[in-house]
Amino acid sequence: MSLENKSHKLFPNFSTSMPSAETSTNFSLSGKSLPIFTSGCSSTSMTSWGANENSNNTKDNNEGSYGDRFIPIRTGDMISEFQRRAATSTEEKSQKRKREEPEGKKKDTHIFVYIIPKGNKFLKFHSSLPKRRGILDTPFRNVYSTTPFSRQVEDLMTKPRKPTRTINPLPYQMLAFCNELMLKDDFYLNVVDWSTSNILSLGLESCVYLWNTGTSKGSQLAIGTAEGKLQIWDTQKLMKIRDCTSHSSRIGTLSWNGNLLTTGSADRCIFHRDPRSPYDNIRVLTDHKSEICGLKWNNEGNQLASGGNANELFIWEGLNLSPIRKLDGHKAAVRALSWSPHSRNLLVSGGGHLDRQIRFWNTLDSRCLASYNSSIKVCNLQWSPTANEIVSTHGWWKNDVIVWQYPSMEKIATLKGHNYRVLYFSLSPNGEDIVTGAGGDDNTLRFWKVFNAPLSNKKKITKSAFKLDGLIR
Structure with a gap:
């Protein structure tokens, strides 16, 4: 049995249950319509997913295509994909602000330009906050103690008592x-x-x-x-x-x-x-x-x-x-x-x-x-x-x-x-x-x-x- 035939048996109704890449359906819930976004894959692309790995040509043509469980299929050029998504996200945010702003009101835009002096590093690590003098952060500090006693008192209570020095007052x-x-x-x-x-x-x-x-x-x-x-x-x-x-x-x-x-x-x-x-x-x-x-x-x-x-x-x-x-x-x-x-x-x-x-x-x-x-x-x-x-x-x-x-x-x-x-x-x-x-x-x-x-x-x-x-x- 080939892998292509096996995929048809495992998912016999998959091509009829999934909508095509060009269709979308609205469901009504309490008077509101909810958009259902399609997976972006046809029955033909699904059958070839399990059998043919050399399907990059069809995926490159359909940039919004997804695989099973809505896992995005990465393209070969990761940099281009990242730039495309960043530009799309910026455009969506700009359109959302325009919808929220009232009509007739324009928002002033100020552009600040900062010139970095030559020789200075644009990105650099900052030193940690200065510590208080005389304080060493160790597990033995009182702030980390699990008892109400100081460390010195705990040492006195846990150390064995020194034997009392006794000298026989009589000669042996x-x-x-x-x-x-x-x-x-x-x-x-x-x-x-x-x-x-x-x-x-x-x-x-x-x-x-x-x-x-x-x-x-x-x-x-x-x-x-x-x-x-x-x-x-x-x-x-x-x-x-x-x-x-x-x-x-x-x-x-x-x-x-x-x-x-x-x-x-x-x-x-x-x-x-x-x-x-x-x-x-x-x-x-x-x-x-x-x-x-x-x-x-x-x-x-x-x-x-x-x-x-x-x-x-x-x-x-x-x-x-x-x-x-x-x-x-x-x-x-x-x-x-x-x-x-x-x-x-x-x-x-x-x-x-x-x-x-x-x-x-x-x-x-x-x-x-x-x-x-x-x-x-x-x-x-x-x-x-x-x-x-x-x-x-x-x-x-x-x-x-x-x-x-x-x-x-x-x-x-x-x-x-x-x-x-x-x-x-x-x-x-x-x-x-x-x-x-x-x-x-x-x-x-x-x-x-x-x-x-x-x-x-x-x-x-x-x-x-x-x-x-x-x-x-």
């Missing part, structure tokens, strides 16, 4: 010594230290005791004697490696800086030593006028802070023989020193009984950034390695251990228990525990959990720590 471990072993009550001595290998050392009378709080591994231990001698011991083999004679009086303070060991003495001298060198001393510093009671290297290892009994506080650069800064302000001996691990060139220092001040220094320009009156003697100061917090130990008359928030200097906790001035102090290698010691009638070492260390910094500590059966003498 305490070592009390018998009358034969006495902690000296001397403001110018430091006889307790906690090494990075988790070994605690304690000097009692003429002996040094070691507690292994973790593994059994150790390194070297430096001991200063009352005669001014410096001894270096191997804590694994329990054997003295070296005996250095240099100071003429007792050694009260020591500070390690890698392989460099710095000692301060009552003879007003500071010695730099390298245990690997065959010589006893590398440098000798002689600017202090009284006994040296405080020594501390900074975290970078390029600056040394030293405090003396004559209210002196010096800053030394490397191994220079002269100090680069002298920090004036304290009115008593400067024993308590600590460098901030969070801000470079930030030093905190504490004065003795006649001063009682905690001062913060910028060691680059010698400025005192802040000063706080603690009302009691400051014996030790230590920054937290994980937070902007400071722990201090004090002497007569309260003998407290206080945790401070920096820079507000608000008290986070006050730890009580010692009944004599807390002269001895050290920080554990995990950064969260401290050990404090007091002589006289107290004669105890106490261990406190003070700081919050991150999990990555915590080390495993065995439960058998600080057992007296592991005492080495």
